[in-house]
Amino acid sequence: MDDDSPTARWERRTEVPLGAASLLFLAAYAIHVLAHGLPQGGRDVCLTVIAVTWAAFLFDYLVLWRLSGQGVGFVHRHLLDTVVLVLPLLRPLRVVKLYDAVLRRRGEPRLPLYARVMFYAGIAVLLLGFSGALAVYQAEYRAPHATIVTFGDSVWWAASTLATVGYGDVTPVTPKGRTIAVAMMMCGLALLGAVTGSFSSWLLQVFSREGDEKPPGS
Template sequence: MDDDSPMTRWERRTEVPLAIGSLLFLAGYAVHVLAHDLPEDAREACFSLVMAIWAVFLVDYLVRWRLSGQGRRFLRRHVLDTVVLVLPLLRPLRVVKLYDSVLRRRGEPRLPLYSRVIFYASLSVLLLGFSGALAVYQAEYKAPHATIVTFGDSVWWAASTLATVGYGDVTPVTPRGRTIAVAMMACGLGLLGAVTGSFSSWLLQRFSREGDEKPPGS
């Protein structure tokens, strides 16, 4: 039987609007950070849009907390939601969840488990990489002795960090930039572990099937 609790109904109603809001949040933040030639009023309008969408995220979080009836247990059971509220740049990852929900609503078969892990991890890397590159660029490009002075530098740094390569040719020098770097390193390790573990499990399953299919006495 499907869960028809007030919290579940709220999440169903807000799923698509919040996913769209997540993308608008990322777009508004990107314009605010990258469009240096825009008039100051336009940049401030983008920042206002970002803050307004973050306020919507906060309202959604508080409503779900209230509807859950879990009190403080809600914080322990929804750690990721709390982290995303504090670090709004991770909010676009909601699109990953939305994709799965859309397939369920339409009654379409979902991808096999291993394919879903790789698909979700790949999409998460793209969103995290772009968001992290924006955040680090904003923190670094005006800092004294900075090595990340263009958005291209920031994208290169984000890619090498998420891939756990870390060439060290460009590195954050500000406390804020280094804090973002630590978070991205942790995300990169987690995503790499998920993909590697899923691929290894798929290989073992394939080899096990091939072994079971061998004729007796071969």
């Protein structure tokens, strides 16, 4: 039976709008960073969209906090919402929750657990990689002695960082860029661990099932 608490009802009502707001934020941020020739009016629109989406997430966070009645404990029990509020770079991760919401509203079955973990981790890698590449490019491309001077350089750096390869051919030189790099390294390790752990568990389950199906005496 579905949870019918006030918190659950609020989350069901807002998960699609907030997922759409996450995509809107990412689009506005990408245009703001990459469109160097954008007129000031266009930049103002992008900044307004970014601010409005942040305000929407703040409002949602405060409503959930109020409905939960958990006090300070709400912060660590809703860690994704807390992190997304503090670090706008991670806001597009709300799109991961949007996928489940769309399937539920259409009445379609969800993927098995292991497939969902790997699928969600893949989406998270793409979103984090693109968002991280934008943020590092914004911080680096005008810095003295920078090695990340094009968005292509930044995408290459983000891919090697999230894959935990770290070729070192292009690296951040600014404090902001290096801070983002540390966060992406941690996310890359966490996501890699989630995917490999789920895949290993799935293989063990498959092999165990095959062993149980062998006829006696074989």
